[in-house]
Amino acid sequence: VPTIGVLALQGDVLEHARALEGAGARTLTVRRPEELERVDGLVVPGGESTTMWRLARAFDMLEPLRKRIEAGMPAYGSCAGMIMLADRIEGGVAGQETVGGIDMTVRRNAFGRQVDSFEAPVPLTGMGDTPFHAVFIRAPWVEGVGDAVQVLGRAESGPNVGRIVAVRQGRLMATSFHPELTGDHRVHHYFADLVRRAIEED
Ligand code: GLN
Numbered sequence: 021v022p023t024i025g026v027l028a029l030q031g032d033v034l035e036h037a038r039a040l041e042g043a044g045a046r047t048l049t050v051r052r053p054e055e056l057e058r059v060d061g062l063v064v065p066g067g068e069s070t071t072m073w074r075l076a077r078a079f080d081m082l083e084p085l086r087k088r089i090e091a092g093m094p095a096y097g098s099c100a101g102m103i104m105l106a107d108r109i110e111g112g113v114a115g116q117e118t119v120g121g122i123d124m125t126v127r128r129n130a131f132g133r134q135v136d137s138f139e140a141p142v143p144l145t146g147m148g149d150t151p152f153h154a155v156f157i158r159a160p161w162v163e164g165v166g167d168a169v170q171v172l173g174r175a176e177s178g179p180n181v182g183r184i185v186a187v188r189q190g191r192l193m194a195t196s197f198h199p200e201l202t203g204d205h206r207v208h209h210y211f212a213d214l215v216r217r218a219i220e221e222d
Contacts, residue, residue, distance in 0.1 A: 022215045025050035025059030027085075029075040031067025031100060035200035036208075043208040045215070053084040061094035061191075061215035064101030066157065066198050069128065070113050072100055082119060089121040094191040094218050096211040102126060102194035103160050110163060122189045123166030130161040131180060131196075142197070144173045144186055147206045151176070154185065154197035161185060161196055191218055 021044065026036045028049035037047040040063065050056050062085075064072075076082045089095055089105075097105040103112075107120045111128035131138070136158055141151035152173070162184035165171065172193070173186030185196040191214060199207035 021046050022060040022212060022219060023048055023058065024212065024215055025056065025062045027051075027062060027064045027072075027081075027101070029079060029081070030072050031065035032198070032200060033065055035198075036063045036065050036098070039200045039205050039208040040212065042205040043212040045208075045212045051079060051081075053081065056081070056084050056088060059093075060219055061096070061211065062088075063211070064095060064097040064104045064119075065200070066099030066101060069100040069103035069109075069118075070116055072104060073117055076104075076119070077117070082117065085119045086121075089119065089192065092191060092218065092222070094211070094215045095121065096192075096207075097194040098198055098200065099157065099159055099196060102162075102196055103128060105192055105194050106160075106162075109160075121192045122187060122194060123169055124187060124189075124194075125163040125165075126160045127163050128160050129158050130163075130183075131156055131159050140175060140177060142173045142176060142185060144206070145170070146172065147210050152197075152199065152206060153202050153204060154195075154199070155201050156185075156197050159185075159196040162187060 106126040
């Protein structure tokens, strides 16, 4: 059974831990470098990326997170977590840093200018035949991706049709939306499988 950490500096940590356990993983909340060392993979939850970044810096977690991701630790970021895993952001506050890892540009609060929160069906590659009921809360979208990034899902309807909202690059993945809020654990299953495969490969 893989141990999957949930970065617990800020955000909806408990909901991710429950969803991961629903997907058959053991979970550990991660606030310190010693805790990060003990996990096979990491979820970076939704919340507020500016706060998460400031806390990650204050807790001396930015460099340990970057190092583990560079060394091949699987990671999945949802919403603010997607922002944290992006190599480049638009609409950040002055000086806002990310952990990075996914070769993409993410726009903060992108949907929020039109509507703060909404729900929409999003078909996801490799996660079953029925669209995922995606909950977006002041969500980012992906402005652009590099060649190594696989697009797993796009907004299907509304004014933002075609926008990229789910991606994967190797062992890293990210969604604009919050799959931990719906009771549908397909995204967490997909990530837990990715973590299991990474353990076998290493
Ligand atoms: N708007 C938030 C940010 O910029 C993300 C919102 C969320 O995670 N639900 O970090």
